[in-house]
Amino acid sequence: MTVNLSDEERTLRDRTRAFGEEHVKPVAMDHVESGEWPWEVYRKAADEGLIGLPFEEEYGGQDASLVEQCLVAQEFCRADSSVGIALHGSMTGCHAMSALGTHEQKERWLEPVTRGEMTTAIGLTEPDSGSALAETTTTAEKDGDEYVINGQKDWIANGVSGDWVATLCRTDPNPEKPHRGLSLIVVPTDADGYEAEEREKLGLDAAEHARMTYDDVRVPQENLLGEEEGKGFYHALDWLEHGRVDIAAAHLGMAEGAFDRALARAKDREQGGQRIGDYQGMRWKLADMRKQIEVANSQVYRAARAIDESEAGGEVEESLIEQASIAKLYATEIACDVAEEAVQIFGGAGYGTDEVVEHFYRDVKAGTIYEGTSEIQRNTIGKVLFDEL
Numbered sequence: 001m002t003v004n005l006s007d008e009e010r011t012l013r014d015r016t017r018a019f020g021e022e023h024v025k026p027v028a029m030d031h032v033e034s035g036e037w038p039w040e041v042y043r044k045a046a047d048e049g050l051i052g053l054p055f056e057e058e059y060g061g062q063d064a065s066l067v068e069q070c071l072v073a074q075e076f077c078r079a080d081s082s083v084g085i086a087l088h089g090s091m092t093g094c095h096a097m098s099a100l101g102t103h104e105q106k107e108r109w110l111e112p113v114t115r116g117e118m119t120t121a122i123g124l125t126e127p128d129s130g131s132a133l134a135e136t137t138t139t140a141e142k143d144g145d146e147y148v149i150n151g152q153k154d155w156i157a158n159g160v161s162g163d164w165v166a167t168l169c170r171t172d173p174n175p176e177k178p179h180r181g182l183s184l185i186v187v188p189t190d191a192d193g194y195e196a197e198e199r200e201k202l203g204l205d206a207a208e209h210a211r212m213t214y215d216d217v218r219v220p221q222e223n224l225l226g227e228e229e230g231k232g233f234y235h236a237l238d239w240l241e242h243g244r245v246d247i248a249a250a251h252l253g254m255a256e257g258a259f260d261r262a263l264a265r266a267k268d269r270e271q272g273g274q275r276i277g278d279y280q281g282m283r284w285k286l287a288d289m290r291k292q293i294e295v296a297n298s299q300v301y302r303a304a305r306a307i308d309e310s311e312a313g314g315e316v317e318e319s320l321i322e323q324a325s326i327a328k329l330y331a332t333e334i335a336c337d338v339a340e341e342a343v344q345i346f347g348g349a350g351y352g353t354d355e356v357v358e359h360f361y362r363d364v365k366a367g368t369i370y371e372g373t374s375e376i377q378r379n380t381i382g383k384v385l386f387d388e389l
Contacts, residue, residue, distance in 0.1 A: 003301035005071075016166045019048055020079025024087075028080035031206035032359050037161050037207055038083050045076075045087055046116025059106050060114030061066045066242055066304040070249035073298075077253030078260070080356075081363035086207035088250050089157040093120030093166040095239045096184055100225040109164055109186060123153040123167040123187075123212060124236060126300055130155075131376045133168065133233055134179035138214060140169035142221070147171075147185055149193075149217040154372070159196040159210025164188050168236065169215070171229045182232035186223040190212055193217040203362030241324040243371050248300045248324075248331035251367040255296065255335040258360045259289050262342035276345070285341050292334040296327075303327040322384040329377035332367035340366045 023044050031038050045051050054069050055061025062068075077084030090113070097110045098122075112118040129135040138151025146336065149169055159165065165187045172181025187194060193215040210327055226235060263286060266277030276282050303323040310316045339361040343350035350357050368374045383389045 003298060003305075005067075009068060009071060012068055013075060015048070016050055016072050016075035017078070018048060019045065020075050020084075024076065024079035024083050026183075027145070028083045028206070029354075029356065031086075032080075032082050033205075035205050037208055038086050041083060042087055042090055042119070043116040046114065050076075051087070051116055052094065052110075052114030052255060055094060055110060055114060056106075057077045059098075059111040061098075065308045066245060067301060067308055069242075069246055070300060070304050073246055073250040073258070074253035075367055077250045078257040079198065080206075081257060082204050082206040084253060084257075085204055085363065085366075086248060088246075090119040092157055093122045093162070093164060093186075095242065096122060096166045096225055096235060097186075099238065100184070100235060105223075105225070112163075117261045118163040119158050119161060121156050121158040121162040121210075123156050123159070123165045125153060127152055127154045127186060127211070131372055133182070134177075135252040136170055137171065138167065138169050138183055140167075140171050140185055140235070140269040142171075143218075145221050146218045147221060147223070149185065149187065149214040149219065150347040151214050152373050153212045153214075155199060156196075156211050156212060157207065157209055159189075160198050160208055162189055165212070166225060168232050171232075174231070179233040181230050184225040184232045184235055185219060186225060187214070187217060191217050191219060202365060203359060204366055205359065240372075241303075241320050244324040244328040244377075245300060245303045245307065247367060247371045248327040249304070251294050251332045251335040251364060252293065252300050254360060254364050254367075255261070255289075255293050255331070255338040258335075258339040258342035258357055258364075259286075259293060261357050261360075262286065262289070262345040265346055273295045282345065285345060286317050289338045289341055292338060296334050299323075299330055300327045319384050319389070321389060322381055325372075325377040325380040328367075328371065329374055332364070333374060335364040335367060 050072055052061045053064035057063055073088045076087045094110055094113050113120055113350045124133060133215040140147040140149045166184050167187045168184055169185050170181055171183040175181030194217050196212045198210050266282055269276045306316050306323055307320055325367055342357040346357055349355050
């Protein structure tokens with residue numbers, strides 16, 4: 001760890017790592033092979049106080065810092081890339097709920113998640129609009145004291161198994177500008193007219209992603225998140241830096257998990273009368289992997305610390321959105337590099353689906369796409385450099 005941690009942060013990291021060793025690693029391949037969402041592991045994590053850390057204590061959270069959230073995400077995914085992302089993504093809708101929800105909404109929708117009784121989703125991406133949230137076409141029209149929602153969302157984590165979705169909808173069909181007129185509305189997944197189909201995909205076999213259809217789904221107007229309509233685009237942006245750094249930490253953990261297994265292989269596997277790790281070429285591979293992980297570690301926690309300090313009222317000289325984009329861009333891309341090299345170190349065994357590094361290799365790619373593609377991160381950094389943000 002290249003970043004100084006407090007005693008409390010170190011304890012949380014070690015506790016999460018121990019949880020991963022005891023409860024994630026032994027069952028991870030079972031979930032990867034079956035594709036079943038890891039409910040039992042999730043409930044155990046909640047019992048250990050590792051779910052819902054950033055939310056208010058009143059609703060079962062721990063008011064955790066972003067650094068603490070990142071430590072947990074990193075260790076979950078170090079234990080296993082697929083199960084780790086499932087655990088990490090179990091509360092995606094809760095960030096909006098925590099920031100915008102009323103007391104009644106939080107009691108109903110947030111608190112059960114921290115107890116491991118519910119999971120959630122946030123419905124932003126659509127079939128024809130990924131990073132371009134302003135092009136959202138899902139509509140929510142008022143009818144009496146209800147919203148009637150129609151549209152589709154795509155590639156949404158927990159869209160099938162989640163209990164509710166914080167759904168970005170167009171509540172104003174004719175806004176002055178496209179990014180205005182959007183609102184976040186809570187949709188229970190058992191509502192009439194809501195259908196979700198799990199997507200087949202490259203990796204993350206234990207972590208579900210879905211295409212959802214809203215066909216005249218009716219929810220009460222009290223399910224609106226925030227005090228007024230039309231702020232959904234801005235609400236989504238409010239936690240953008242958090243989400244990108246959090247994802248960066250998860251993929252840093254994936255890189256570490258792949259590296260751990262590759263290093264163990266290099267120490268144990270013998271070829272030509274010696275350990276493969278005794279060959280200079282192999283050591284150079286491992287050295288480069290370690291270098292990338294250490295640099296990513298520094299950037300992820302630099303960004304997380306800066307965001308925490310800013311929210312605590314401290315002065316931060318650097319651009320938070322730039323630091324978050326650098327962290328997300330670098331950590332997700334080096335995770336792909338490290339996982340690929342891990343497969344190479346395992347040789348033919350690493351190409352088999354019965355070896356853990358094989359699914360790590362497939363799993364890491366998603367990080368360069370969701371929460372803003374690598375291209376979007378480069379655009380963001382470029383805009384900061386040219387004073388356009």
